[in-house]
Amino acid sequence: MPDSEDPKQASSNDLRNSQFGGGLINAGTVNAGQIGGDIYNIHLGQQTAASVNSVQSENQRKRSQSERDSLEKAYTLQSQKIANLRTALVIESDVTRKFQHEQQLQEEERTLRELGDKLDAIEQQLQASDNSGLEIDIGIYVERPPIEDKCYKAIVQTGALVRIKAPQKMGKTLLLEKILDSARQQSYQTAKLDLQLADIDILANLKTFLQWLCVDVADSLELEPQLDKHWQEVFGLNKNCTRYFQKYLLSITDTPLILAIDNFERLFDYPEIFPQFCLLLRGWYEAAKQGDKIGNIWKKLRLVVVHSTEAYPSLDTNHSPFNVGLAIELPEFNLQQVVDLAKQHKLGLLKEQSLSRLMELVGGHPYLMHQAITSLRDATRTLRSANTHLESQPVGLEELLGLASTEQGIFSDHLRQQLWNLQHNPLLELGYKKVVMSNTPTRLDTEVAFKLHSLGLVKFVGNDCICSCDLYSQYFSNRLGR
Missing domain, CATH: 1.20.1280 (Monooxygenase)
Structure with missing residues (x-):
C-alpha cells in the first residue's frame, strides 16, 4: 500500500489574545502547521501468514493524540476568530475597512480548512490504529456462525461478490483477513485495497484513482505495473481499467484472484469517483456471467467489498454492486461468543455472570468487549506474578465498571x-x-x-x-x- 503523505503546511495566523476556555492565550504568532508538531505517517505492513496490519507503537499513538489535542484547540480558536470577523464585517460601515475584513476572512477560512485537513489526517491515523486493535492478538478470532462458512463457500464460486457491512469496530477487517487466508489456502492470489489509507491526492479524480488501483493490485501480486502498455488514452477511464485487469492481471495465470476493498465508504464523499467505480465493479461482476472467452477470464476475479454504512449515495439499481452477490451483516457477539473470547485470552476464571455484567455495559460490541477482557487479562497476569492464589472474582472488574464512562476508564x-x-x-x-x-x-x-x-x-x-x-x-x- 502506498504511504500517506504529510498534510499540507498551513499558513501562519496571529492568535494573540484569542479567548479559549475562559482565559487569554498570549500565544504570539501561531503557525497552524507547527501546532502539535509533525503528523507522522503510519506504515502498515504484513504480520505472519495472516497478513495482519501492524499497529502503531504506544509512544507514537500518545504523540498523535497529543498532536490532535493541540490541533483541536487551534481549530476552536480559529473558529472563534472567524466568528468575530464575520460579526465585525456585518456591522462595519466603512468601505475600506469592510474590504480589509473580507480579505482577512478569506485568509482565516483558508487556514481553518487547512487545520481541518490536518485534523482529518491525524484522526484517520488514530482510526487505523484503533481498527487494528482487534488484530493485536493474531491468533484470537471469535467465529459468528454461519457467517464464516458462508463467506468461505462463496469465495470459491466463479465471479463471486461478497459484501460485508457493519458499524465501525465490529470486526469486519478481521473477517476479511480470515476470508483472504482461506483463499490463500486454496492457492488463490489475493490483493487487498484499504481505501482508508488512500492519500487525498489519489482521490482527486477518477483517472488517478483507477491507475492507483491498477498499480497497487499489480504490486500486491509482485508484478510490474505496465501501465504504459495497457493504458491507452483513446479509451475511457473505466474501459482502460477493465482492459488492464482483463489483458494483464487476469490473463497471465489460471489462478483465481481475490480483490478485497476495505473501508469502501471512504468513496461516498467523492461523487466524481464513487458512481463510476461502482459501475465498474458491477460490470466486472456481470462480465463473469458471460459464456464466452472474455467471461471465462472474468470468472477468475472474486470481489470482497467491506463498508460500514448503508447511507451510500443513490445509484441506478442496474449499476450498483450493493444489490448483488452475498450480503453479510456482522452482528454483535452473543454471550457464548464472549465466553469464547475470554477463554482465548486465557481468562477461564471469568464466570458467565461477570461476562454478563460486561455485556450490560458494552453489549456484545467486539472492540469494546475485547478492550475490557484484555484489561482484565493484564490485571490478572500482574497479580499472578505476585500471588499464585487467585480468587474466582475477576481482578479489576469492579474498578473497570465503575470508571468505564470516565476519563480514567479504559475506554x-x-x-x-x-x-x-x-x-x-x-x-x-x-x-x-x-x-x-x-x-x-x-x-x-x-x-x-x-x-x-x-x-x-x-x-x-x-x-x-x-x-x-x-x-x-x-x-x-x-x-x-x-
Missing part, C-alpha cells in the same frame, strides 16, 4: 474519539443528543441515523434509534446533556 480514548466525531458534525451531535436524552426510541433524519449507526453509536428499532450500549448512554448523556 476513554475511544469515547473521546467518538465525541470528536460528533462535535465536528453539528447535525450528528444534535441528533445523538436527542437519542441519549430520550427514554424511548427516537426518530431521526435518515442520513443522520445511518451515519450514527455507521459510527456504532445507535441501534435501529424499526425506523427509530436507541443508544447502542449503556457505556455510550452514560458518557454522552453527561457530555451532550450540559
